[in-house]
Amino acid sequence: xxxxxxxxxxxxxxxxxxxxxxxxxxxxxxxxxxxxxxxxxxxxxxxxxxxxxxxxxxxxxxxxxxxxxxxxxxxxxxxxxxxxxxxxxxxxxxxxxxxxxxxxxxxxxxxxxxxxxxxxxxxxxxxxxxxxxxxxxxxxxxxxxx
Amino acid sequence: xxxxxxxxxxxxxxxxxxxxxxxxxxxxxxxxxxxxxxxxxxxxxxxxxxxxxxxxxxxxxxxxxxxxxxxxxxxxxxxxxxxxxxxxxxxxxx
Numbered sequence: 001x002x003x004x005x006x007x008x009x010x011x012x013x014x015x016x017x018x019x020x021x022x023x024x025x026x027x028x029x030x031x032x033x034x035x036x037x038x039x040x041x042x043x044x045x046x047x048x049x050x051x052x053x054x055x056x057x058x059x060x061x062x063x064x065x066x067x068x069x070x071x072x073x074x075x076x077x078x079x080x081x082x083x084x085x086x087x088x089x090x091x092x093x094x095x096x097x098x099x100x101x102x103x104x105x106x107x108x109x110x111x112x113x114x115x116x117x118x119x120x121x122x123x124x125x126x127x128x129x130x131x132x133x134x135x136x137x138x139x140x141x142x143x144x145x146x
Numbered sequence: 147x148x149x150x151x152x153x154x155x156x157x158x159x160x161x162x163x164x165x166x167x168x169x170x171x172x173x174x175x176x177x178x179x180x181x182x183x184x185x186x187x188x189x190x191x192x193x194x195x196x197x198x199x200x201x202x203x204x205x206x207x208x209x210x211x212x213x214x215x216x217x218x219x220x221x222x223x224x225x226x227x228x229x230x231x232x233x234x235x236x237x238x239x240x
Contacts, residue, residue: 058223067230074225078148082217089210092203 004029056127056145066138077123077145084119087111148219150176155238161231186211 005026012022056077063071090098090111099110131143152173159165190207197205226237 069230070228072225072227072229074223076220076223079217079220079224082213082220086210086213086217089206089213091207091210 059126059145060143062140062142064140066135077126080126081119081123084114084122087114148222150179150215150219151222151239153240155236155240157234157236159234159236161233183211183215 008022008025008029012019059075059077059080061071061073061075063069065071087095088111092112095111099112102109126145129143129145131141133139133141135141150172152171154168154170154172156168156170157165158168187208190211193207194205197207221239224239226235228235
């Protein structure tokens with residue numbers, strides 16, 4: 001029995017929710033599990049090309065400095081994915097140093113916790129991501145995927 | 147997986163000079179990279195074997211090397227452009 005299912009039943013047993021509410025929660029839980037299991041199977045019907053084409057191919061970083069310096073970088077998403085996958089293989093000693101250095105610079109990302117499924121989720125989430133920074137001095141930074 | 151990058155397309159343009167367009171043939175470095183890669187592969191296999199025998203938790207140097215090579219191959223298509231009032235540099239990995 002999953003932890004979520006057990007929790008719902010505990011709530012029901014404790015009288016905190018009604019039987020109807022418990023049923024609805026269990027149905028929602030089953031639907032969520034079904035949706036999560038769907039992509040791993042061969043349930044995709046029809047031509048997958050439009051879906052593949054809709055995925056972002058590149059990560060763009062555009063910096064327009066007020067003094068006239070412009071930097072424009074186009075990074076293939078597959079490179080981002082490969083880079084993130086590499087993080088799970090970095091020796092622990094080196095990883096600790098990386099994490100320490102990043103936290104010193106105010107970025108508290110623990111790469112030890114990166115799992116392959118997180119990477120896929122992260123890459124999928126990039127599609128909707130857009131970062132726009134407008135600095136006081138006129139510098140602008142745009143990060144997006146397309 | 148892609149093939150490793152073959153050409154680095156570099157363009158440098160400045161206001162007072164003619165633009166320079168270079169195709170740097172990275173594929174000429176492949177034989178050297180192959181020799182170094184084979185040597186590194188042998189070393190990582192030995193290191194992994196020793197780590198495994200000594201019971202160390204980390205013994206993935208070979209996988210790390212292979213994945214690094216994969217990441218290198220995925221650099222194809224990367225574009226870096228820099229420009230200011232006087233100079234423009236355009237670098238494309240093909």
